[in-house]
Amino acid sequence: MEGVVVELIYNLSVLVACSVLSNLIDTYIDRRKRRAQVIQGILFGLIAIIGMLNPFVLVKGLIFDGRTIVISLCALFFGPLSGGIAAGLAIIYRLSIGGSGVVMGVTTSLEAFLIGTIFNYFRTKSNRRELGIGQLYLMGVIVHTIMLTLILTLPKSLISITFKAVGLPVIIIYPIITVLIGIILLDQENSRRFLTALQESITLYRTTLYSIGDAVIVTDQERRILHMNPVAEELTGWSEKEAYQKKSNLVFKVINEFTRVPVEDPIQRVFEEGKVVGLANHTVLVGRDGREIPIADSGAPIRAADGEIVGAVLVFRDQSAERAKQRQLPRAKPCTAVSSNQPMMAFACMNWFLMRKVKR
Numbered sequence: 001m002e003g004v005v006v007e008l009i010y011n012l013s014v015l016v017a018c019s020v021l022s023n024l025i026d027t028y029i030d031r032r033k034r035r036a037q038v039i040q041g042i043l044f045g046l047i048a049i050i051g052m053l054n055p056f057v058l059v060k061g062l063i064f065d066g067r068t069i070v071i072s073l074c075a076l077f078f079g080p081l082s083g084g085i086a087a088g089l090a091i092i093y094r095l096s097i098g099g100s101g102v103v104m105g106v107t108t109s110l111e112a113f114l115i116g117t118i119f120n121y122f123r124t125k126s127n128r129r130e131l132g133i134g135q136l137y138l139m140g141v142i143v144h145t146i147m148l149t150l151i152l153t154l155p156k157s158l159i160s161i162t163f164k165a166v167g168l169p170v171i172i173i174y175p176i177i178t179v180l181i182g183i184i185l186l187d188q189e190n191s192r193r194f195l196t197a198l199q200e201s202i203t204l205y206r207t208t209l210y211s212i213g214d215a216v217i218v219t220d221q222e223r224r225i226l227h228m229n230p231v232a233e234e235l236t237g238w239s240e241k242e243a244y245q246k247k248s249n250l251v252f253k254v255i256n257e258f259t260r261v262p263v264e265d266p267i268q269r270v271f272e273e274g275k276v277v278g279l280a281n282h283t284v285l286v287g288r289d290g291r292e293i294p295i296a297d298s299g300a301p302i303r304a305a306d307g308e309i310v311g312a313v314l315v316f317r318d319q320s321a322e323r324a325k326q327r328q329l330p331r332a333k334p335c336t337a338v339s340s341n342q343p344m345m346a347f348a349c350m351n352w353f354l355m356r357k358v359k360r
């Protein structure tokens with residue numbers, strides 16, 4: 001039993017190294033691609049062979065190592081193609097060794113591949129990408145219970161000796177090693193999935209930002225510019241690259257159209273007031289080239305999950321066409337005295353006009 005444990009510790013260290021290499025491959029090649037699956041299969045197959053190079057030898061030609069763990073995990077995490085390649089390489093090498101345990105060696109590799117593939121199938125079919133320790137342990141128990149059963153394929157004189165020598169380690173330690181290595185591979189898989197999802201979210205965010213018809217500027221909590229969409233670039237005269245990390249008031253300069261007095265940076269007001277703010281009427285944006293554009297805008301805070309303000313977003317649009325149309329509209333004499341602060345007077349004026357139309 002001691003020899004089996006020592007062998008498993010050796011295999012564990014090799015499997016940890018394997019997981020690091022496997023993660024490196026995952027970084028550069030999407031595991032869903034056939035090329036990646038072939039490479040992973042070859043990698044795990046070579047690890048299985050390394051285990052057989054330094055096995056626990058019960059008698060000549062009857063060896064025990066960690067190949068069942070390697071093959072089952074390969075099939076589980078990378079699919080049947082990878083698992084089949086790993087199992088094939090292990091079987092070829094085991095056949096080259098020969099001996100009284102060759103039948104058991106070949107069939108244990110095949111059953112490890114089969115069980116790993118079955119677990120992979122149900123995992124994929126149910127769309128449950130998450131694996132738990134319980135599932136990993138269950139797979140390890142099934143694989144190595146079958147492995148113990150396959151001891152019956154040995155010559156009769158070796159069956160009892162083999163059961164006594166490796167029975168407990170195989171059914172107790174092998175599943176635990178399966179869980180330990182499985183957790184490492186699972187963590188790497190989850191990290192890769194998280195990074196992929198994050199990249200997809202960033203891509204979606206940038207696509208959405210750059211597709212908005214209004215100008216948009218996004219800043220951090222220090223009012224440094226992080227993003228600008230093309231409309232904002234056109235109106236301010238600054239490219240996103242040039243404006244990056246500059247203070248918002250250096251890029252977004254606004255003045256009152258009539259007094260020519262600079263208007264307070266709306267981003268600064270967002271941080272001071274902690275709410276959505278807007279510019280007053282008759283506000284003009286002064287572009288980098290000195291061009292003046294009448295605008296309407298609003299700024300809003302960006303809050304983290306805990307409510308802390310971590311940035312701000314400014315949305316503004318060119319009002320040149322609207323202002324031009326307003327200047328062309330004729331002024332109605334009966335209502336000239338009505339101001340925006342007298343809604344009831346405006347309503348009365350409109351009601352008087354409609355009543356005269358009805359009487360006619």
